Amino acid sequence: MASKGRLSDGQKSQLEQWIGHGHKDFVLLFSFSKDGGTASAFHNKCDNKGPNVTVIYNDQKSVYGGYTSLSWSGTDGAFDSKAFLFQLQFSGIKKANTFPVIKPQNAILCSSTCGVVFGSSRHDLWAFNNAVKKGSEFKLDGYMTHFGTNYDNRGLTPESINNGSCTVEDLEVYQLQDCIGNCARHVIPRTIEEKPWRRTNQWDQKKLLEDISCLKPVSRLGVTDFRVVLIGQVAGGKSSCINTLLSAFAGRISQRASTGCGRTGITTSFTPYPLKSSSGSSANIRLYDTPGFTETTGLDLIDLNYILEGHISDYYMFHSSVHITWKSEKFVLKPTMSHRIHCGAIVIDVSTVDALAKENTEKLKALKALFDAKGIPCVVLLAKIDKVAPELEENWSSTFKNLKVKECVDKAATAIGISRNNVHPVKNYEIEVVVDEELNVLSLLALRQIIHLSMDHMENVILREDGNDASDSTEAVGSDTA
Numbered sequence: 491m492a493s494k495g496r497l498s499d500g501q502k503s504q505l506e507q508w509i510g511h512g513h514k515d516f517v518l519l520f521s522f523s524k525d526g527g528t529a530s531a532f533h534n535k536c537d538n539k540g541p542n543v544t545v546i547y548n549d550q551k552s553v554y555g556g557y558t559s560l561s562w563s564g565t566d567g568a569f570d571s572k573a574f575l576f577q578l579q580f581s582g583i584k585k586a587n588t589f590p591v592i593k594p595q596n597a598i599l600c601s602s603t604c605g606v607v608f609g610s611s612r613h614d615l616w617a618f619n620n621a622v623k624k625g626s627e628f629k630l631d632g633y634m635t636h637f638g639t640n641y642d643n644r645g646l647t648p649e650s651i652n653n654g655s656c657t658v659e660d661l662e663v664y665q666l667q668d669c670i671g672n673c674a675r676h677v678i679p680r681t682i683e684e685k686p687w688r689r690t691n692q693w694d695q696k697k698l699l700e701d702i703s704c705l706k707p708v709s710r711l712g713v714t715d716f717r718v719v720l721i722g723q724v725a726g727g728k729s730s731c732i733n734t735l736l737s738a739f740a741g742r743i744s745q746r747a748s749t750g751c752g753r754t755g756i757t758t759s760f761t762p763y764p765l766k767s768s769s770g771s772s773a774n775i776r777l778y779d780t781p782g783f784t785e786t787t788g789l790d791l792i793d794l795n796y797i798l799e800g801h802i803s804d805y806y807m808f809h810s811s812v813h814i815t816w817k818s819e820k821f822v823l824k825p826t827m828s829h830r831i832h833c834g835a836i837v838i839d840v841s842t843v844d845a846l847a848k849e850n851t852e853k854l855k856a857l858k859a860l861f862d863a864k865g866i867p868c869v870v871l872l873a874k875i876d877k878v879a880p881e882l883e884e885n886w887s888s889t890f891k892n893l894k895v896k897e898c899v900d901k902a903a904t905a906i907g908i909s910r911n912n913v914h915p916v917k918n919y920e921i922e923v924v925v926d927e928e929l930n931v932l933s934l935l936a937l938r939q940i941i942h943l944s945m946d947h948m949e950n951v952i953l954r955e956d957g958n959d960a961s962d963s964t965e966a967v968g969s970d971t972a
């Protein structure tokens with residue numbers, strides 16, 4: 491039986507889903523209200539208890555905290571690639587946000603004089619050392635000033651998590667156990683089906699690379715390369731998806747596109763990445779990286795419209811305050827099919843699919859609608875699947891048997907309004923230093939479909955031209971607004 495605490499059943503199942511590996515009992519180890527707010531009481535109750543979750547309930551009706559798959563102890567910092575911070579409620583309104591660790595070597599700080607501290611060296615969530623009781627509440631002596639240092643804050647400020655308040659009604663630490671009382675990290679529930687939910691003819695990197703390299707644009711259009719644009723929210727994994735494909739082709743880890751986590755985004759220009767095999771032969775494919783967007787900043791409908799129409803030259807540098815216009819330098823006034831985009835890929839961080847389904851994603855939907863309006867196909871690359879299914883790290887070829895991944899594919903398809911066979915789960919190179927064939931195959935399967943869709947698009951253009959006045963030729967019809 492799980493010990494009682496304030497955490498609701500809904501909040502527990504949300505945490506279970508984020509942590510993965512199935513059902514867990516939440517055993518209350520420690521709470522301010524029961525044990526007081528000192529570091530010694532915390533270590534007394536919580537040390538060496540395995541995976542656990544800390545939940546803070548503040549006086550503004552916000553609920554947030556952190557998960558670590560490690561035990562707390564009195565000494566040393568600790569490496570935990572599975573740790574994350576989270577937000578369950580803000581000012582009384584339900585939220586479902588996770589902030590995954592980006593510097594796992596600094597995941598938690600264990601020290602006998604400190605209470606709960608997520609992020610060592612600089613602290614993302616320093617909860618308390620000695621929280622003083624005032625009436626029925628407690629005053630935290632920690633801070634969140636460095637939120638975003640060791641954990642990806644997804645552009646959110648500490649104030650949007652804790653209202654800038656140090657006063658809390660309670661702080662609880664729960665140990666996570668499976669139903670027979672084992673430490674939760676040892677539980678491997680049935681999340682793998684025998685029969686795949688998506689059939690793939692081959693799981694053969696060499697054959698896929700050959701297949702893709704043989705595909706050529708329809709010759710009548712005079713186009714030499716398939717042009718594919720990657721768009722998506724800031725830090726979704728666009729540049730990493732490009733690097734993973736470059737790596738699969740090169741046979742070594744390639745990091746040509748800059749990656750990382752920045753509030754306003756790392757990528758700033760419209761940069762082409764031609765795919766070349768290790769022998770140097772070209773695959774007739776150019777992947778285009780773009781700046782990420784948030785609901786109010788970054789790439790917007792006007793930018794995307796110009797990109798799709800082929801008005802934007804390679805290496806064009808986007809500026810947040812200035813829009814490109816037909817008067818801008820290097821604006822392609824009369825783009826042809828060789829300048830236009832033939833397929834798009836919307837890159838989504840898999841751990842955001844729940845939020846996508848619930849929150850305001852008008853911009854994402856509008857951008858997708860623009861592809862539809864222009865008759866340009868697009869797919870979703872569901873990146874970072876290691877976050878929802880870490881067990882796949884042993885065997886990426888089981889991805890299409892994994893039910894957690896399938897659930898995310900289904901949710902993303904519904905949230906974006908795209909068919910499920912156009913949603914491709916992928917895992918990018920991020921911690922790895924050598925290439926992995928099975929991991930490459932995931933991205934190559936997606937790329938092959940992208941190129942097939944590009945070919946379909948070209949066939950459609952030809953059909954349309956044949957039905958039109960011959961004078962239309964292959965010139966794209968540009969427009970200034972989306």
Ligand SMILES: Nc1nc2c(ncn2[C@@H]2O[C@H](COP(=O)(O)OP(=O)(O)OP(=O)(O)O)[C@@H](O)[C@H]2O)c(=O)[nH]1
Nearest residue numbers: 725726727728729730749750755756757782874918
């Ligand atoms: N765990 C994990 N992390 C990933 C994966 N793909 C990307 N990342 C990490 O996610 C962060 C953002 O990745 P980027 O590729 O820079 O994302 P982006 O969409 O290009 O970001 P902007 O250019 O800033 O819009 C980086 O820290 C990557 O290392 C993945 O498959 N798994």
Ligand SMILES: [Mg+2]
Nearest residue numbers: 728729756757
């Ligand atoms: Mg980028």
